[in-house]
Structures are given as structure tokens and as C-alpha cells.
Amino acid sequence: MSESKRPLPVPTPETKHFWEGTQQGEIRLQRCDDCAKVYFPPRPFCPACASRKVSVFAASGRARLFSYVIHHRPAPGFTPPYAIAVVELAEGPRLMTNITGCEQTPEALVLDMPLEPDFAKFSDDITLPLFRPAKG
Numbered sequence: 001m002s003e004s005k006r007p008l009p010v011p012t013p014e015t016k017h018f019w020e021g022t023q024q025g026e027i028r029l030q031r032c033d034d035c036a037k038v039y040f041p042p043r044p045f046c047p048a049c050a051s052r053k054v055s056v057f058a059a060s061g062r063a064r065l066f067s068y069v070i071h072h073r074p075a076p077g078f079t080p081p082y083a084i085a086v087v088e089l090a091e092g093p094r095l096m097t098n099i100t101g102c103e104q105t106p107e108a109l110v111l112d113m114p115l116e117p118d119f120a121k122f123s124d125d126i127t128l129p130l131f132r133p134a135k136g
């Protein structure tokens, strides 16, 4: 309805399990059954050993703020200023996301701060795993 809608990812066969997971409040990662490497983004083979024996599992949701930049220019679907953040999951993989629930300032966005998922439904297909400061 709005002309300034945020661009959304389109699920593919490789990422379908991930987007089904976020709809159910889970961040689904993949683990290699041969070398135990945990990885993201989704792909049908292990990035470490190329094995195709991989399993999908739900991450704990525990994460920390690894890095970020604060954007001050408007972009479709975003109200500046907003942070584009790299979040490191407790299981190891990092993902790009946004931080909710706090000021988008260097004072509020402290590196290594503990985060938890804040699942935001943007469409019938896409629920994005945003993150917010962890409570407690």
C-alpha cells in the first residue's frame, strides 16, 4: 500500500526452511553432519568441507552486537537514522539485520551488547529476524 515499502527477500528452495522458521519464531541454521560446521546463509552444502550431509536446527536466539553503521539518509521502508547491524549468533554465524527497541545512536548501540530476536512480519512470506537488546 505504501510506495516506500522496504525491499524484501524472496524465498528460494535453499532459503525456504529459514523463512518458515522465522514465521514460527525460530532462527534456523544449518550444521554439517560430517565436520560439524554451523553456517549461514542457507546453502545445500557445507562451506567448510562441501559435504551435502547437512541438517537444519533452531538456534538459541542468543546473540551479540558485532558491528554496525548508522545510516542518516532515507531509504525505502526505513526512517533515518537507523542502524544496519551485524549480529553474531551464539552458534557462531553472523547475519545482517536491524536493531529495534533502542535509540539508533552510538551511545545506545554498544558493541558486544547481548541481543535477542525481534521477529517482524513484513508479508505473508517474509518475517525478518530483527534484534533488540536482551532483557536481563
Ligand SMILES: [Zn+2]
Binding pocket: 032, 033, 034, 035, 036, 037, 046, 047, 048, 049, 050, 051
Ligand atoms: Zn562440513
